[in-house]
Amino acid sequence: MRRLTEEVNAVSDIAIDPWLKELLRLNDEEEKMTDKQIKIVQAAVEIFSEKGFAGSSTSEIAQKAGVAEGTIFRHYKTKKELLLSIVAPMMTKLIAPFAVKDFTKVLEADYPTVEQFLRAITVNRLEFARKHFPVIKIFMHEIPFHKELREQFKETVADMVLEKAYKAIRHFQGGGQLIEIPAPTSMRLIVSSIIGLLITRFLLVPESEWDEEKEIDYTINFILHGLAPRKS
Amino acid sequence: MRRLTEEVNAVSDIAIDPWLKELLRLNDEEEKMTDKQIKIVQAAVEIFSEKGFAGSSTSEIAQKAGVAEGTIFRHYKTKKELLLSIVAPMMTKLIAPFAVKDFTKVLEADYPTVEQFLRAITVNRLEFARKHFPVIKIFMHEIPFHKELREQFKETVADMVLEKAYKAIRHFQGGGQLIEIPAPTSMRLIVSSIIGLLITRFLLVPESEWDEEKEIDYTINFILHGLAPRKS
Amino acid sequence: MRRLTEEVNAVSDIAIDPWLKELLRLNDEEEKMTDKQIKIVQAAVEIFSEKGFAGSSTSEIAQKAGVAEGTIFRHYKTKKELLLSIVAPMMTKLIAPFAVKDFTKVLEADYPTVEQFLRAITVNRLEFARKHFPVIKIFMHEIPFHKELREQFKETVADMVLEKAYKAIRHFQGGGQLIEIPAPTSMRLIVSSIIGLLITRFLLVPESEWDEEKEIDYTINFILHGLAPRKS
Amino acid sequence: MRRLTEEVNAVSDIAIDPWLKELLRLNDEEEKMTDKQIKIVQAAVEIFSEKGFAGSSTSEIAQKAGVAEGTIFRHYKTKKELLLSIVAPMMTKLIAPFAVKDFTKVLEADYPTVEQFLRAITVNRLEFARKHFPVIKIFMHEIPFHKELREQFKETVADMVLEKAYKAIRHFQGGGQLIEIPAPTSMRLIVSSIIGLLITRFLLVPESEWDEEKEIDYTINFILHGLAPRKS
DNA sequence: AATGAATGAGTGTTCATTCAT
DNA sequence: CATGAATGAACACTCATTCAT
Numbered sequence: 001m002r003r004l005t006e007e008v009n010a011v012s013d014i015a016i017d018p019w020l021k022e023l024l025r026l027n028d029e030e031e032k033m034t035d036k037q038i039k040i041v042q043a044a045v046e047i048f049s050e051k052g053f054a055g056s057s058t059s060e061i062a063q064k065a066g067v068a069e070g071t072i073f074r075h076y077k078t079k080k081e082l083l084l085s086i087v088a089p090m091m092t093k094l095i096a097p098f099a100v101k102d103f104t105k106v107l108e109a110d111y112p113t114v115e116q117f118l119r120a121i122t123v124n125r126l127e128f129a130r131k132h133f134p135v136i137k138i139f140m141h142e143i144p145f146h147k148e149l150r151e152q153f154k155e156t157v158a159d160m161v162l163e164k165a166y167k168a169i170r171h172f173q174g175g176g177q178l179i180e181i182p183a184p185t186s187m188r189l190i191v192s193s194i195i196g197l198l199i200t201r202f203l204l205v206p207e208s209e210w211d212e213e214k215e216i217d218y219t220i221n222f223i224l225h226g227l228a229p230r231k232s
Numbered sequence: 233m234r235r236l237t238e239e240v241n242a243v244s245d246i247a248i249d250p251w252l253k254e255l256l257r258l259n260d261e262e263e264k265m266t267d268k269q270i271k272i273v274q275a276a277v278e279i280f281s282e283k284g285f286a287g288s289s290t291s292e293i294a295q296k297a298g299v300a301e302g303t304i305f306r307h308y309k310t311k312k313e314l315l316l317s318i319v320a321p322m323m324t325k326l327i328a329p330f331a332v333k334d335f336t337k338v339l340e341a342d343y344p345t346v347e348q349f350l351r352a353i354t355v356n357r358l359e360f361a362r363k364h365f366p367v368i369k370i371f372m373h374e375i376p377f378h379k380e381l382r383e384q385f386k387e388t389v390a391d392m393v394l395e396k397a398y399k400a401i402r403h404f405q406g407g408g409q410l411i412e413i414p415a416p417t418s419m420r421l422i423v424s425s426i427i428g429l430l431i432t433r434f435l436l437v438p439e440s441e442w443d444e445e446k447e448i449d450y451t452i453n454f455i456l457h458g459l460a461p462r463k464s
Numbered sequence: 465m466r467r468l469t470e471e472v473n474a475v476s477d478i479a480i481d482p483w484l485k486e487l488l489r490l491n492d493e494e495e496k497m498t499d500k501q502i503k504i505v506q507a508a509v510e511i512f513s514e515k516g517f518a519g520s521s522t523s524e525i526a527q528k529a530g531v532a533e534g535t536i537f538r539h540y541k542t543k544k545e546l547l548l549s550i551v552a553p554m555m556t557k558l559i560a561p562f563a564v565k566d567f568t569k570v571l572e573a574d575y576p577t578v579e580q581f582l583r584a585i586t587v588n589r590l591e592f593a594r595k596h597f598p599v600i601k602i603f604m605h606e607i608p609f610h611k612e613l614r615e616q617f618k619e620t621v622a623d624m625v626l627e628k629a630y631k632a633i634r635h636f637q638g639g640g641q642l643i644e645i646p647a648p649t650s651m652r653l654i655v656s657s658i659i660g661l662l663i664t665r666f667l668l669v670p671e672s673e674w675d676e677e678k679e680i681d682y683t684i685n686f687i688l689h690g691l692a693p694r695k696s
Numbered sequence: 697m698r699r700l701t702e703e704v705n706a707v708s709d710i711a712i713d714p715w716l717k718e719l720l721r722l723n724d725e726e727e728k729m730t731d732k733q734i735k736i737v738q739a740a741v742e743i744f745s746e747k748g749f750a751g752s753s754t755s756e757i758a759q760k761a762g763v764a765e766g767t768i769f770r771h772y773k774t775k776k777e778l779l780l781s782i783v784a785p786m787m788t789k790l791i792a793p794f795a796v797k798d799f800t801k802v803l804e805a806d807y808p809t810v811e812q813f814l815r816a817i818t819v820n821r822l823e824f825a826r827k828h829f830p831v832i833k834i835f836m837h838e839i840p841f842h843k844e845l846r847e848q849f850k851e852t853v854a855d856m857v858l859e860k861a862y863k864a865i866r867h868f869q870g871g872g873q874l875i876e877i878p879a880p881t882s883m884r885l886i887v888s889s890i891i892g893l894l895i896t897r898f899l900l901v902p903e904s905e906w907d908e909e910k911e912i913d914y915t916i917n918f919i920l921h922g923l924a925p926r927k928s
Numbered sequence: 929a930a931t932g933a934a935t936g937a938g939t940g941t942t943c944a945t946t947c948a949t
Numbered sequence: 950c951a952t953g954a955a956t957g958a959a960c961a962c963t964c965a966t967t968c969a970t
Contacts, residue, residue: 034954052377054286058940068956073941075954141373145284181450189454192428193421200420218413222421226458266929290965300931305966307929498933516841518750522961532935537962539933605837609748645914653918656892657885664884682877686885690922730950754944764952769945771950 037075039065044082049134053083053142080146087139087149090132091157097124098164107171114177114227117168118220122194126216129198162187179229186227193223269307271297276314281366285315285374312378319371319381322364323389329356330396339403346409346459349400350452354426358448361430394419411461418459425455501539503529508546513598517547517606544610551603551613554596555621561588562628571635578641578691581632582684586658590680593662626651643693650691657687733771735761740778745830749779749838776842783835783845786828787853793820794860803867810873810923813864814916818890822912825894858883875925882923889919 033041043065047056058079062069076082100106111117129136143149166183169190173180197219201210265273275297279288290311294301308314332338343349361368375381398415401422405412429451433442497505507529511520522543526533540546564570575581593600607613630647633654637644661683665674729737739761743752754775758765772778796802807813825832839845862879865886869876893915897906 036955052284052286054284055377057938059938069940070942070957071955074956077941079940137376141376144369144373145287185447185450188428188432189425189451192424196420196424196428215417218417219421222458225460225462226454228457230457268930289963291963301965302932302967303930306931309966311965500934516748516750518748519841521959523959533961534936534963535934538935541962543961601840605840608833608837609751649911649914652892652896653889653915656888660884660888660892679881682881683885686922689924689926690918692921694921732951753942755942765944766946766953767951770952773945775944 034075036065036067036071040067040072040075040082041086045086045134045138048083048086049137053079053138053145083138083142083146084148086135087142088152090135090139091153093128093132095157095160097121098161100164103164103167104171107168114172115220115224117172118190118223119216122197122216122220125194126198126201126212129202133202176229178227181227189226190223193219193226268297268299268303272299272304272307272314273318277318277366277370280315280318281369285311285370285377290314315370315374315378316380318367319374320384322367322371323385325360325364327389327393329353330393332396335396335399336403339400346404347452347456349404350422350455351448354429354448354452357426358430358433358444361434365434408461410459413459421458422455425451425458498539500529500531500535504531504536504539504546505550509550509598509602512547512550513601517543517602517609547602547606547610548612550599551606552616554599554603555617557592557596559621559624561585562625564628567628567631568635571632578636579684579688581636582654582687583680586661586680586684589658590662590665590676593666597666640693642691645691653690654687657683657690732761732763732767736763736768736771736778737782741782741830741834744779744782745833749775749834749841754778779834779838779842780844782831783838784848786831786835787849789824789828791853791857793817794857796860799860799863800867803864810868811916811920813868814886814919815912818893818912818916821890822894822897822908825898829898872925874923877923885922886919889915889922 040061043061044056047061047064050056058072059069061082062072065072072079072082076085107117111120139149143153165187169178169183169186172178173183173186178186197215201212201215272293275293276288279293279296282288290304291301293314294304297304304311304314308317339349343352371381375385397419401410401415401418404410405415405418410418429447433444433447504525507525508520511525511528514520522536523533525546526536529536536543536546540549571581575584603613607617629651633642633647633650636642637647637650642650661679665676665679736757739757740752743757743760746752754768755765757778758768761768768775768778772781803813807816835845839849858880861883865874865879865882868874869879869882874882893911897908897911
């Protein structure tokens, strides 16, 4: 994670928590997958994201994947297990940018100003969303209905990310770059703005009407001024 | 809409677009509903919001409502019609604060500063969300899966609100209270912040840890500074 | 139970344990059954007894009953519940001849000799088996595979019958009509002989080659001599 | 078969019907079995006897046997063939005690009294049941559902045994040791008593409460007196 | 207006069996 | 000989919807 904008897999030169390595390894078992299994997952992602989990049928997935219905259940005990096998790994990837041991050092070395940090995060997550949009959509729709998802998210993701993010915020508050309001509140305001950007980009506005560079600039300036220490 | 914080129904002393009146009337047919029908709707809201539309069964709704399975279909031709009867009226209510003919006049008369306007909107929508949380949840989950919902939302709601909202933004930009960036972008940043507030309040944070007054203040100040005209 | 050979329902002039009445009542809810439900039960009995429970499919039962497959599950939550609804009541009927309060009195009044008692029991159970043969067959095949059946049988049937039967045996032993060996052993030898008779009659021998009167006589004489007190 | 209580394999010094030899040979192909095949048969016996044939799945058997699902079908074309390969040999063993050419001679030489003969048979079959209990259970449960089993049993077993058994009965009737009633009826009464003993021993009574010696004595005395020629 | 029995298409899942490796 | 991925028919069961009462 020399650069937040780089893919996690490419940053093995940096200290990574060993448990993350484990998680990533588990995730990357993609290679042991059968051809048919890969097709099943692809079909499932498409259909789940289009119709929702409960609204999709395994027979439809099998058909789109070009396999027999039984084949799905050879690889996933239940339809739900198929869902989780798609969505759970995403959570690991979600925390990737923060999955670094010496977070403060990274901040100091690579991101001296809030602006640089925010821009890195924004661009990085924008890229991430572009790449994994359908899975993210599935995830966001299903999380209210599946306890396991919710718990896994809270435990392994939210806590992990929040801790590091608060650290970053306090780091910049200490440096006089951010106003001294509660870190969770700062966090909320930053995240709202970035997620608002992502949603607008991927759900609401047709690509043709979207000037990404400019919108990123506006958003970051909005956050920077919104959270700048008040003068006088 | 003398005060945005007042209930729409209470503002009949103000000029209301006639089509809105129609919509509200349609919505208020609640009174013609039989006891059983009301129980069906209540049960449906609970179950839909808990399990999602596709994950709920009409028999479960009937059971929770204490009616026979057939009774649901006496009032609603299909399960989907039941969903729409719940969700569609909400959209009307959503646009209520903007459903005023002479919007600029209202702004000038009641909300001379951006802050006043933002605070009114925020408090008002917070109240709205508190009241209609389950239905909003249903709405947000189902909108990607139902063309009718999406279209109705775009046509009768989004457009209507956007137009008025842009007008308000330009009004305050003209008055030098807001930075001169594209109205849609300003809109996005404002709405992101407010929705982020609502989501944090209703989905993420336990009530005990939430100081509403403060969070509202932080949010409004964030927006105000974020969108303040840059000095020099 | 003035006469063991009479149907239980016909003996209301005799004291019957109240719990038995309850059981019989529950069982006789046949009257509240739909036409279709009765047909389902009939079809299920036929098919279960022909192919065994696990070897029968609900679709086959539905077809033979002339109903839609869903109809079965409207009346019985699961296939197993259908099985139990068929088999469980049989157990109650099985104990009917012993379901009398003052068993010793009945013995003294109606069956002064072992022979009379044995003959009554034999004829009565032969009649019972003739009537309920398919259900008995189902019961005997399924009891090893269903804990509920086993437990219900042990608790409500075996114990109930054994107690009374032992009483009868000791009654006749006291009167010098039976050899003084342990009641359970006597019981085993009697029951083996009678069940052997039933099985031979209903499973092994074609009706044409069977002289029922004679076989009953042989069997009862066999038991009487086998259990007669040894002379000197 | 010098002694009925001895294992069949140990009696090769006695004249054996050649067809039996063939059957035993077929059965003893156990030695040509691979390790895996033996494990499959063992697993199948356990699972079939626990859940019944129709209630067991080949995948479960494969799992318990520690082999791949396909391996079963390398050795047995179908699930049913596996069943038959387990159950059919048992039938051969069942008739073993009677599989002797010169049956009457054996009776005269080794079992001069009915009591000796009955005791030998009883002890021998009790031992047999103890050894092969699970397979016997499978056999008894499946015989009503499989024509092949039924026919094989009738043709090669029942007839074979019956013939010899009737011969034995008539032999003892001729000697004045048994009452002169039809041989099939005598047979039925004897077999009922012995099977009743076996069932009580292996299915109903916990070992702790069972005094085998005594129960055998009671049973044999019961049969002897039950079938003793009536005096005057 | 309300019921609840009935439907039959559809659900997720299991099954015995096949076959390329 | 052994594997295990793949199959597709069958399975028990659920569903939204209909309709006679």
